[in-house]
Amino acid sequence: MTPTAPISRRTLVATGTIGAALLGGLGTAARADAATGYTNPVITKTQPDPGVLQVGNQFFLYSTAGPQGNMPVLVSMDLVQWRPLGDAQPQIAAWSESGRHWAPEVIEVNGKFHAYYTARDRASDRQAIGVAIANLPEGPFFDPADAPLLSTPEEGGCIDASPFRDEDGSLWLLWKNDGNAADQDSFLFAQRLADDGLSLVGERTRILERDQDWEIYTIEGPAVIAQEGRYYLFYSAGEYWNATYGVGVAVADAIDGPWTKVSDTPVLAANDVAAGPGHGMPVWTRDGIWYVYHAWQPDHIGEDPGRQTWISKVTIEGDAVSIDGPRIENPVRPGIGEQRPR
Numbered sequence: 001m002t003p004t005a006p007i008s009r010r011t012l013v014a015t016g017t018i019g020a021a022l023l024g025g026l027g028t029a030a031r032a033d034a035a036t037g038y039t040n041p042v043i044t045k046t047q048p049d050p051g052v053l054q055v056g057n058q059f060f061l062y063s064t065a066g067p068q069g070n071m072p073v074l075v076s077m078d079l080v081q082w083r084p085l086g087d088a089q090p091q092i093a094a095w096s097e098s099g100r101h102w103a104p105e106v107i108e109v110n111g112k113f114h115a116y117y118t119a120r121d122r123a124s125d126r127q128a129i130g131v132a133i134a135n136l137p138e139g140p141f142f143d144p145a146d147a148p149l150l151s152t153p154e155e156g157g158c159i160d161a162s163p164f165r166d167e168d169g170s171l172w173l174l175w176k177n178d179g180n181a182a183d184q185d186s187f188l189f190a191q192r193l194a195d196d197g198l199s200l201v202g203e204r205t206r207i208l209e210r211d212q213d214w215e216i217y218t219i220e221g222p223a224v225i226a227q228e229g230r231y232y233l234f235y236s237a238g239e240y241w242n243a244t245y246g247v248g249v250a251v252a253d254a255i256d257g258p259w260t261k262v263s264d265t266p267v268l269a270a271n272d273v274a275a276g277p278g279h280g281m282p283v284w285t286r287d288g289i290w291y292v293y294h295a296w297q298p299d300h301i302g303e304d305p306g307r308q309t310w311i312s313k314v315t316i317e318g319d320a321v322s323i324d325g326p327r328i329e330n331p332v333r334p335g336i337g338e339q340r341p342r
Contacts, residue, residue: 037331038080046306049279051105052292060137065101079311079334088139095147107163109197115141116161121148126157127178156182164224171197172255174222186218190256205256212264221279236278245276249321262321274326275301287335289314291323
């Protein structure tokens with residue numbers, strides 16, 4: 001079924017089909033020459049809302065719940081070939097309901113790994129944000145709390161948590177109020193996390209809103225990187241279930257803003273090979289920044305194989321930001337090696 005109206009976000013998770021190249025029993029795209037190019041999508045099964053963490057020389061990718069469990073996790077050495085590791089959060093929190101676990105992102109805090117994720121809060125019957133902890137990046141992650149880290153039912157709920165460590169070592173959390181689920185508008189927020197990453201401190205700041213023609217329906221999926229004293233916020237807007245979805249970028253001198261959008265059009269948009277590209281994460285590699293995101297096949301929107309994982313090179317020149325693609329055949333792979341701190 002292809003959705004044509006604003007249905008509940010991410011309930012449309014296709015079961016996925018096996019891709020051409022097999023790695024660990026699940027679909028990946030590894031057809032290009034290992035020394036130079038690569039082929040998109042790099043994960044051909046459904047893997048919505050990818051969040052990426054690098055630990056040493058390994059990348060771990062976490063995604064919205066689906067056939068692989070509450071928090072699917074895969075591992076890669078190069079962002080191109082991925083091996084599935086299973087469900088990183090096999091036991092859900094006591095405060096949450098199963099089946100609506102979305103968009104986890106992971107950061108290392110004091111030698112542990114914290115997954116900030118979205119789940120359905122039993123008490124409010126709205127989406128809320130929790131934090132689950134693991135000793136290893138592949139999990140298992142466990143959330144021992146009896147209530148969410150953040151719950152804002154009066155604003156439609158809250159989703160799309162993205163942790164960020166600033167250059168001074170302070171921890172921050174970005175998120176979206178799920179206003180579109182309650183006939184309200186949606187905004188992006190930022191707030192300090194305590195040093196242990198387990199609570200929010202101070203006041204939140206509303207950092208971004210929908211104010212451009214292409215940003216229909218909602219704004220969501222924030223993820224930040226810093227470079228040479230500037231902060232770059234990658235976000236998505238549009239209707240995630242169709243080709244209107246795309247990626248924008250805003251810049252600031254501080255994590256809590258003020259933020260200025262770099263253009264009045266998306267920096268990554270649908271084309272003839274990928275529909276609705278978005279909700280991804282910028283990732284540092286040895287040769288710069290790559291954006292890891294999901295997209296539909298243009299002729300299978302809302303159907304198998306679902307939202308597949310793509311990667312594209314990011315170019316930053318001052319406040320000008322561009323993302324290459326989406327394109328299927330790419331001449332140069334990401335450079336392997338330690339990323340810059342995120």
